Amino acid sequence: MTVxxxxxxxxxxxxxxxxxxxxxxxxxxxTLSLVVGLSHLSAEATSLAAIIPVVAVGAxxxxxxxxxxxxxxxxxxxxxxxxxxxGVALATWLSEGVLERLFACLLLVxxxxxxxxxRR
Amino acid sequence: xxxxxxxxxLPAIGLAxxxxxxxxxxxxxxxxxxLxxxxxxxxTRWATGTSLAAIGLTALFGMAAYGALGEVSWPDxxxxxFPAMLGTFVGTRAQQKVxxxxxxxxxxxxxxxxAVRLFIG
Numbered sequence: 001m002t003v004x005x006x007x008x009x010x011x012x013x014x015x016x017x018x019x020x021x022x023x024x025x026x027x028x029x030x031t032l033s034l035v036v037g038l039s040h041l042s043a044e045a046t047s048l049a050a051i052i053p054v055v056a057v058g059a060x061x062x063x064x065x066x067x068x069x070x071x072x073x074x075x076x077x078x079x080x081x082x083x084x085x086x087g088v089a090l091a092t093w094l095s096e097g098v099l100e101r102l103f104a105c106l107l108l109v110x111x112x113x114x115x116x117x118x119r120r
Numbered sequence: 121x122x123x124x125x126x127x128x129x130l131p132a133i134g135l136a137x138x139x140x141x142x143x144x145x146x147x148x149x150x151x152x153x154x155l156x157x158x159x160x161x162x163x164t165r166w167a168t169g170t171s172l173a174a175i176g177l178t179a180l181f182g183m184a185a186y187g188a189l190g191e192v193s194w195p196d197x198x199x200x201x202f203p204a205m206l207g208t209f210v211g212t213r214a215q216q217k218v219x220x221x222x223x224x225x226x227x228x229x230x231x232x233x234x235a236v237r238l239f240i241g
Contacts, residue, residue, distance in 0.1 A: 006199040014204030018211020019218075020227055021168065023175065024204050025146030030234045036196055044145025045186030046193045050201030051147050051179040057205050059172040061212065067169025072130050072160075076152065076170075077177025079131035083138025084181040091143050092189065104238035106144055111231035113150075118224035 005035050014054060024054045026110055029103060040100045041091060129159045137174065142182045147175040 013027035025047045032043035032050075062068050091099060133155045141148035149171045156167035186192050 003199060006196060007203050010200035010203035011207040013200070014207020014209075015211035015214070016207075016227060017204070018208040018213075019215050020211075020224065023147035023149045024201075024208075025141075025144070026150075026231070028200055028204070029145045030238070031200060032193075032196060034234075034237065036193075036200075038193055038196065042191050042193055045183070045189075045191035046197045046200075047145040048141070048179045048182040048186060049192050049194065049197035050204065052176065052183065053201045053205040054208055055147060055172050055176045055179060057208055059169070059176055062169030062172055065165070065169070067165045068173045069162075069166060069170045070173065072126065072156075073170045073173035074177075075130040076134040076137060076174035079134030080138030080141065080148070080174070080178040081181045083135040083140070084142040084178065084185055085138075087139040087142025087144075088182070088185045088189070090139075100238045103144055104235040106146070106150075107231045107235035107238070110150060111228035111235070114224050114228040114231070118221050118228075 002036055006031070009035060010050070017054065020114065022110060022114075023051060025051050026107065030107075033100075040096050040103070044091060044099075044103075126160060129155075133159070134174070134178075138178055138181065141175070141178045142185065145182075147171075148178055149175055 009031040013024050013031060016022070016027060017024045028047035028050050029043045032038045032046050033040050038046060059068060133152060136155070137148035137152045140151050152171040152174060153164070153167045156162040156170060157164060162170065183192060
């Protein structure tokens with residue numbers, strides 16, 4: 001049954017991310033923790049793997065519209081490795097509860113930004 | 121704009137995006153897009169496209185690091201990621217056709233509800 005939920009919610013997350021231009025991660029993490037039942041840290045780790053096919057398609061589509069500047073993207077992508085190391089270290093050091101609450105704060109910020117963009 | 125600015129700004133954006141992405145398990149577009157617009161004067165469309173391409177690498181590094189720690193559940197990643205890939209096509213198409221304002225408000229309400237659920241954990 002969890003398999004069906006994961007498939008359906010994954011599909012829904014894709015639709016929402018296409019509609020609103022937010023990444024799939026913001027939806028993958030709660031799906032994986034609250035519905036599939038992973039720990040919050042595993043949900044975050046698994047979300048990153050699940051993001052890859054989604055952004056691959058997104059980047060390919062954007063590239064067709066001529067919206068990708070590849071050299072800057074490469075510089076950002078490669079230099080992100082340093083930040084990733086720090087982020088992984090902090091996420092594994094923090095307790096599950098704190099990590100969950102931090103993520104909840106991120107959800108509120110994104111919700112506020114979306115609502116702000118929808119004003120009139 | 122001086123020529124040195126992207127040389128400093130791009131790696132700085134990358135470092136911040138990587139940290140944010142790995143800490144929250146998200147791509148990092150939430151910060152890459154506004155930073156490209158604010159620091160380097162990108163149009164929103166350029167920023168979105170460039171951010172997506174960069175995030176591919178960021179997520180790859182994050183996946184590798186967490187994978188090495190044994191935190192990635194590979195079957196669940198496939199279960200969620202591949203249907204999402206198909207959903208993205210549908211969502212991107214629908215974006216052109218449906219009135220998004222009400223949907224956007226409903227979506228932010230959903231995000232707030234999930235946040236509340238996580239807070240009361």
